[in-house]
Amino acid sequence: MTDATARPTEAPEIEFVAPLMGLGGHTRYTLVSLDADGTLYTLRSVSDPDLRLIVVAPGRFFPDYAPEIDDETVDALQIEGASDAAVLCVVNPGEDPATATVNLLAPLVINHRSLKAAQTVLGDRDLPLKAPLLTA
Numbered sequence: 249m250t251d252a253t254a255r256p257t258e259a260p261e262i263e264f265v266a267p268l269m270g271l272g273g274h275t276r277y278t279l280v281s282l283d284a285d286g287t288l289y290t291l292r293s294v295s296d297p298d299l300r301l302i303v304v305a306p307g308r309f310f311p312d313y314a315p316e317i318d319d320e321t322v323d324a325l326q327i328e329g330a331s332d333a334a335v336l337c338v339v340n341p342g343e344d345p346a347t348a349t350v351n352l353l354a355p356l357v358i359n360h361r362s363l364k365a366a367q368t369v370l371g372d373r374d375l376p377l378k379a380p381l382l383t384a
Contacts, residue, residue, distance in 0.1 A: 261276060261277070261278055261294060261363065262276070262277050262278070262279055262291075262358055262363050262364075262365045263275055263276050263277075263363060263364055263365065264276075264277070264364075264365045264366060264367070265324050265325065265364055265365070265366050266366065266367075268301075268356075268367050269354065269367055271293075271299065274293045274295055274296060274299060276293070276294040276295060277291045277292060277293055277294060277365075278291070278292050278294060279291055279303075279358075280292070282302075285308075286305060287304060287305050287308050288302065288303075288304055288305075288339075289302070289303045289304070289305075289336065290302060290303070291303050291336075291356075301338055301339075302338075302339040302341060303336040303337060303338055303339060303356060304336065304337055304339050304350060304381070305334070305335075305336060306335065306336075306337045306350065306352070306355070309350065309381055309382075310350070310352065310379070313352060315335060315352075315355055315370050315372075315375075316370070316371070316372075317333065317335075317357055317368060318368060318370075318371065321357055321366050321368045324364075324366055325357060325358075325359040325362065325364045325365065325366055326359060326361075326362055326364065327357075327359050331360075332359050332360055332361055333357055333358065333359060333360070334357070334358045334360060335355045335356070335357055335358075336355065336356045336358065337350045337351055337352055337355050337356070338350070338351045338354075338355075338356065339351075339381060340378065345381070345382055346382060348380075348381040348382065349377075349378035349379060349380055349381060350378075350379045350380075350381050351376075351377050351378070351379075352370075352375040352376055352377075352379050353369060353370055353372075353373070353375040353376065353377050354367055354368065354369045354370070354377070355367070355368065355370070
């Protein structure tokens with residue numbers, strides 16, 4: 249298993265080995281940084297530019313988040329070491345920043361070298377699907 253908490257680099261195009269949950273057959277996306285420090289990104293479908301997700305590098309908001317990526321995902325993405333992988337979490341923007349949530353249970357894992365990616369459901373069922381992005 250690989251502990252994948254590294255920050256992703258900006259990638260021109262990422263290909264998911266399987267479609268993201270609930271998003272049909274879309275597997276190719278571009279990843280564009282939305283801020284200078286590499287925390288917030290937009291993931292936009294290549295085949296449907298209107299389909300986009302906001303994703304976040306979780307370390308800034310959840311410093312103790314250290315997902316253990318299963319061997320099946322590591323093999324599918326050909327990850328050879330932790331430095332090959334980045335983890336991003338999908339953000340539900342809510343009505344405003346105070347109501348935004350993050351899916352910590354099913355992160356996106358990206359191999360920097362191959363630009364292959366997968367969404368994986370972690371074995372730790374105590375992780376929330378809707379963790380508040382901002383805390384008071």
